[in-house]
Amino acid sequence: DCFIAIHSTKLGPSLGGARFWKYERSHDAIEDVLRLAKGMTYKNSLAGLDCGGGKAVINLRNAEKTPGLLIELGKVVESLQGTYITAEDVGSSPADMQEINKSTKHVVLADRDPSPATALGVIRGMEASVNFLRQEMAPGQSLKDLHISIQGLGHVGMALARMLNDKGAKLTVTDIDNNKCLHVAEEYDAAIVEPDNIFDVDCDIFAPCALGASVNKETVERLNCKILCGAANNQLSTSMIGYALKDKEIINVPDFLVNAGGVIDAYKDFGLIPTDFHVANIIDGIYDRALQCLRAAKDLDIPTNLMAEQMAQKRLESV
Structure with missing residues (x-):
């Protein structure tokens, strides 16, 4: 099964990766692609990119990722006539994008791993949240000696561990691959x-970097951190979990605000940002956007995830 969701093209063509994963049911894949596409709309809007949100999900439960499958995916992307641009995501690689490119031009061809860019954006979000908590005004050594737990050591989680x-920072980690x-x-x-x-880890920051919905009505009650800030998409199982985090006085830095580094990098690879210098500036800007979100949410007394959605929606409505 292959599903492509286009959530919005108001700011421009929808941009989002192609995720290859084994889902138990087609319904699970559809639910995932719809949530991910919506998240990409908000992520791209907050990052200031002139593109909308979309996503592709390919269920590998009864199939294998082969060159033929990738070429067929490219044909479907091409049939959408530029309304969706695909890119690397969980379960796919730059080599896969080269294969997809054989049947569509609407694909991001990167010559480097986007994970460090994503991890850097998460670092900027962590710095903003720590300085917000401490009432300081500028990033710097704000993460030194903090205890940070990382859930998931894929490409981004591993890059984040290295940077932290x-x-x-002091680290506690977990992954289904113990190696x-x-x-x-x-x-x-x-x-x-x-x-x-x-x-259950008693830490300063909990960083979910695996698959989505890990923070749900059961796990949120177990959290023993001051800040939630990670790279995974759709970390909250529902938006209402934001209220539970607020009640526990855990600062939630919305995932679609801080994990935009990879898509910003992809935007450049598609020729829409001129240089790596501009990419670095936009990623560094995640610090200011996160701080703006946290302060506004505090002033309005609402969960930060709802505040970030309002910020993204405001830009969508301005065009």
């Missing part, structure tokens, strides 16, 4: 916990 170690945990423990002196125990 460089900034002097990844052992690597991070050896390289960065990180503590390791079982996947389900990550929610």
Whole structure:
């Protein structure tokens, strides 16, 4: 099964990655692609990009990712006549995009891993939230000696662990692949916990970097952190979880605000941002946008995820 969702083209063609995953049911894949596409609309809007939100999900439960499958996906993308631009995502690679390019021009061809750009945006969001909590005005050594737990050590989670170690943070990590945990423990002196125990870790920042909806009505009650800020898409199972986080006085830095580094990088690779210097400036701007969101949410006494949605919607309505 292959599903492509286009949530909005108000700001421009919809841009979002192609996710290859094994879903138990087609319904689960459809639900995921719809949520992800909506998230891309908000993410691209907040990042100031002139593109809308879309996503492709390919269910590999009864299929394998082959060159033929990738070429067929490209044909479907091409049939949408430029209203959707696909890119690398979970389960896909730059080589896959080259294969898709054989049947469509509406694909981001990157010559580098976008994960460090995504991780850097999350770092900027963490710095903003810590400084908001401390009432400081500028980023700097704000993450030094903080205890940060990372759920998921894929490409982005691994890049985030490296950057946080460089900034002097103390790490606790988990992943379904224990070899990844052992690597991070050896390289960065990180503590390791079982996947389900990550929610109980007493830490300063919890960073979900695996699949979405990990923060739900059960796990939110177990969280023992001051800040929620990670790279995973759709971290909250529903928007109402934002109220539970607010009640627990956990600062939630909305995922679609901070994890935009990769799509900003992709926007440049598609020829829509002129240089890496401009990319770096836009990613660094995540700090200011996160701080703006946190302050406005506090002033209005509403959950930060709803505030970020309002900010994104305001730009959508301005065109």
